[in-house]
Amino acid sequence: MEIVILAVVIAVVMVGAIGGLVVGSRKKKQLPPAKAPSSTPTITRPPAEPHVGDEAETPHDEPRRTIEEVDLPVAEPSASAPVVVDEPEAPEAPPAPEIETPEPTAGRLVRLRARLSRSQNALGKGLLTLLSREHLDEDTWEEIEDTLLTADVGVAPTQELVERLRERVRVLGTRTPEELRALLREELLALVGPDLDRAVKTESGLETPGIVMVVGVNGTGKTTTTGKLARVLVADGRSVVLGAADTFRAAAADQLQTWGERVGARTVRGPEGGDPASIAFDAVKEGIADGADVVLIDTAGRLHTKAGLMDELGKVKRVVEKHAPLDEVLLVLDATTGQNGLVQARVFAEVVDVTGIVLTKLDGTAKGGIVVAVQRELGVPVKLVGLGEGADDLAPFEPEAFVDALIGD
């Protein structure tokens, strides 16, 4: 019996102890949060990377906050953390080139006449001064002749001009400056050839586009001229395809393409060092497929003395003509090279039937007389003149405006 009583007492004590424990633990959970001791670090928003001008430290009088009072820090991309972007950003496309509106071609030579000032001073003004002398003796006529030769007019045209001037001055007798100017104008104009057909032929008259090929020795300005001509045509409302058959000079195709993009003209090009004839062929094919008005083919610069290169040019022409006949073969001559240009002209004309001449860099020379000489040499008219490096510095050649620019106002 005593044992039973003892067991009951132990049981009661144990139940009481367990109950107290449970209650105690519940009480602990319900306790208000203990105030954090001052040594406990508070979790605050991680300090942002300091910027120039930021305070170096958090102000000390700012009340400390407990963990419950602090908002979770908003995740901020740090310099070291990888930035996760939902969608990979597409690489930025290069901006589409802006299509330019080229200047109208009419009257360009008049606008650019100041660029002929070097020829004007050497040729036009020089002649007027000499002709205005009171006594036109043999020495003076010789000086007049020299002036013409120095300006690259060429021997035969110079002699013809001097003959005519002598005759007319003699008939005129006393001369006023106005009369002399008019006389010189007339004679220079007759020499330049006011009646030659100088239109760049870009209309084939067939279903196919007009085809123009641009040829010449190195560095005369073929690519630049092809680009400028594309602008002239676009300004006149024509659609143009460019053929970059200059596969010799690495940058030529890029250069041509840039010219084309500026006026919205497509460029057909091939691999560097590729076959120029096949690129020219493809360009015309593309022009036909596109229904373009004109295909302009730029060719590599080649020395007229290299037979292999000249044969290649003949091949380009023949291959293009499998599509349709060429409407225009423009020979680009650098006006500053003077008489050497005439030799080039002769050889190119033999190989590819040059139909028109482009005289470039007339802005940088006193030798404007080359216009006369080269036409005489080839029997082919100067159709365009380059008067600067600007995009619209290529002008249709107008004999009147040219002579007026030479002799000044």
Ligand SMILES: Nc1nc2c(ncn2[C@@H]2O[C@H](COP(=O)(O)OP(=O)(O)OP(=O)(O)O)[C@@H](O)[C@H]2O)c(=O)[nH]1
């Ligand atoms: N001042 C002046 N410079 C010009 C004229 N035409 C072309 N040029 C410059 O002449 C240089 C040669 O021109 P390009 O068009 O590259 O010559 P290219 O004949 O195609 O040269 P290659 O392909 O190497 O034979 C460039 O710096 C042009 O800007 C012009 O009328 N006046």
